[in-house]
């Protein structure tokens with residue numbers, strides 16, 4: 001690069017020389033052939049636009065990294081910091097710094113052995129509990145043993161760990177229960193229902209639009225699908241609550257189907273992501289060249305055989321990408337589940353029960369007052385990170401599939 | 411018509427016209443094809459050669475605006491009668507297209523697919539092997555049958571398409587400029603293959619290449635645009651290739667064959 005530039009600079013005068021000569025001397029006997037001006041020209045507009053486009057691209061990457069950083073930082077706090085949560089259990093009497101056995105009141109949440117508790121600034125470790133009498137180690141974790149007055153309450157130490165986080169079946173951060181499984185299963189069930197609804201319908205719509213529909217039918221249906229994609233999700237939420245849920249209850253019985261339930265939210269999210277599945281799949285189907293369809297018809301295939309056994313497989317990578325895109329959209333969908341699938345984590349595999357998904361949990365918790373670096377605050381970032389990781393995995397899978405199965409048609 | 415027919419045509423167009431909407435692309439073509447012979451269709455671009463070929467196997471009607479007039483007699487029936495199933499007609503008349511268009515499936519599946527959808531019950535491996543052998547492709551692909559058909563070279567792809575067409579045991583094979591996307595060596599291989607296939611099949615080949623028509627065909631049909639200004643393609647002259655290329659009856663045929671227009 002550098003070399004070429006240098007060479008051009010050096011040759012510049014000699015390239016121009018003949019032109020100058022012919023202009024300065026019009027009566028020259030020997031006609032000098034006009035040389036083209038080959039000098040490199042500065043193209044300011046190109047450069048500016050180049051720079052602008054680069055900035056746009058850079059900005060989106062920057063924002064992505066910003067989000068990852070923020071999520072990561074807060075969830076790191078969640079896993080690293082010890083959190084303290086009040087037990088509402090007061091000391092029964094004043095204690096002095098040396099005392100290792102003392103009494104507490106019976107009120108408040110029960111204490112546990114081998115756990116850390118905090119009284120004012122001092123951390124104690126409970127070795128044994130005998131009714132309301134505690135045997136403890138004082139001044140634990142480098143804190144200073146001090147005298148405490150009767151009536152001061154103990155705070156329990158909550159220390160989430162990754163293993164508990166991904167295997168625990170109870171989610172109640174302020175009580176020290178950090179198992180994300182209830183939120184995870186709810187998310188998976190709701191999006192599973194959504195996918196079961198959206199994929200067959202969306203694929204059938206796409207096949208109809210690209211292989212069967214007359215131009216008129218195509219031009220009517222396509223805008224309707226686009227409207228479907230444009231409906232605000234809050235409307236879908238109330239559609240789930242006021243239409244889908246009563247419908248499910250009238251079909252399966254009000255005893256089986258909870259007022260808030262995952263099935264209803266899932267079905268409606270399925271309708272919500274249907275346009276994603278169908279439009280992206282249709283694009284993939286239309287990209288399959290006519291010549292393949294002709295080859296199929298020429299072999300005596302019917303329209304259905306051609307559509308399902310030649311065109312759909314030929315568009316497989318695009319369709320898979322569409323489905324995964326829709327799946328990550330379903331996993332991230334928030335409004336519908338917040339409205340229709342119930343508030344409160346619930347570890348269940350029954351779609352007719354109420355259960356809170358990860359997104360639903362995040363909005364509900366963040367709706368209340370929260371102080372920075374509190375258990376609840378940090379926990380929702382951990383949930384958010386989990387959500388991010390899930391969609392990231394889906395994206396990676398989708399890219400793999402696209403790369404592995406893509407056919408390039410010119 | 412100057413041919414040696416005894417009237418037993420493999421397929422016959424009878425006053426066949428094809429319209430794209432209002433536009434008549436092909437006008438009143440009468441063309442009887444001799445069985446187990448190679449018939450070449452030549453003529454300048456846009457004179458309706460591909461259209462005729464498609465019309466012979468009921469492929470035209472896949473385009474919504476197309477309609478046909480006249481008859482195509484095949485197997486004793488006019489294929490455009492309402493109670494004739496175009497799917498059945500298409501199965502019995504194979505086609506190879508201008509650009510190789512193998513399915514993005516394995517080589518094996520490319521050959522087996524047509525037979526499978528047509529309810530083939532026999533030994534599929536054997537069918538694939540014998541078909542690939544007839545298409546002179548077996549030696550090159552027998553050890554990579556599970557590779558995608560699209561991974562082959564252009565010439566191999568076109569032979570795969572021929573294999574795919576003959577796997578369903580058609581009566582006739584139509585080829586629409588099958589060599590136009592291929593290099594001379596691949597072209598030669600396809601021409602040799604056509605010679606072999608002509609023992610069992612009736613072949614109609616559209617070609618732009620005069621030498622190719624002269625080399626491979628027994629009969630030649632020359633199409634051109636009508637001279638009335640309506641730009642409809644018509645059959646100008648039809649006969650044995652050796653006569654067409656030595657003593658054409660019409661001036662326009664001679665002009666085309668000698669390269670004076672087209």
Ligand SMILES: Nc1ncnc2c1ncn2[C@@H]1O[C@H](COP(=O)(O)OP(=O)(O)O)[C@@H](O)[C@H]1O
Pocket residue numbers: 430435454455456457458459460461462473643
């Ligand atoms: N799908 C189509 N729709 C409308 N017109 C077409 C279509 N296909 C071909 N034609 C027209 O029909 C005429 C014949 O085309 P074609 O059969 O492809 O000619 P050839 O194969 O001899 O070059 C041309 O004028 C072409 O523009």
Ligand SMILES: [Mg+2]
Pocket residue numbers: 459460461586
């Ligand atoms: Mg053509």
